[in-house]
Amino acid sequence: MKLLRSDLERLEKEKEELRQAHEAERRKTKTAFDAKIEELTGDIEKLSKDFTTVNRELQKKEQEMKAVLELQDGLKKREENLQKTKVIISKLKNAFESFELSFACSNCSELQSDPVLLSCGHSVCKSCSEKTPGSVRCERCKKDTERSEVVESKLLSEITVKFKYSRQCLSELDVFPV
Ligand SMILES: [Zn+2]
Numbered sequence: 001m002k003l004l005r006s007d008l009e010r011l012e013k014e015k016e017e018l019r020q021a022h023e024a025e026r027r028k029t030k031t032a033f034d035a036k037i038e039e040l041t042g043d044i045e046k047l048s049k050d051f052t053t054v055n056r057e058l059q060k061k062e063q064e065m066k067a068v069l070e071l072q073d074g075l076k077k078r079e080e081n082l083q084k085t086k087v088i089i090s091k092l093k094n095a096f097e098s099f100e101l102s103f104a105c106s107n108c109s110e111l112q113s114d115p116v117l118l119s120c121g122h123s124v125c126k127s128c129s130e131k132t133p134g135s136v137r138c139e140r141c142k143k144d145t146e147r148s149e150v151v152e153s154k155l156l157s158e159i160t161v162k163f164k165y166s167r168q169c170l171s172e173l174d175v176f177p178v
């Protein structure tokens with residue numbers, strides 16, 4: 001009987017030891033499991049942040065791309081306008097050259113200064129009309145005009161001054177070398 005009791009006590013003790021060992025093992029496993037879960041949660045958070053960053057970068061790139069396309073569009077329109085302007089300038093230049101011929105002195109062929117009208121209808125610089133004594137010869141149509149018939153033209157004078165000024169303004173633009 002005594003032997004049985006001691007056996008029972010030993011068995012109880014062994015049972016307790018086993019229970020404690022099992023408990024320790026369970027705790028160890030739970031700690032490892034918790035740590036793994038925490039690690040995975042961290043990974044997920046990091047991935048989520050990475051995804052947000054990548055998404056933001058993508059949106060930024062899309063906006064940049066859009067801006068580049070708009071810029072290209074603008075450049076194309078500007079190029080078209082430039083071509084149109086070049087055509088206009090070319091026409092303007094032709095018109096100016098034609099005007100210049102009309103305003104050229106019949107005698108010295110330069111742009112007239114202080115133009116005077118001759119009886120033939122052509123005009124010459126005042127200084128050219130004073131070069132020869134007596135009548136003034138028009139070198140364009142070879143007609144002579146009596147000095148008393150030479151008329152100073154205020155209107156022609158003004159037009160010539162304005163033409164010279166316009167030509168000066170346009171020559172300041174590189175695109176219009178007059
Ligand atoms: Zn002249």
Ligand SMILES: [Zn+2]
Nearest residue numbers: 120122138141
């Ligand atoms: Zn003439």
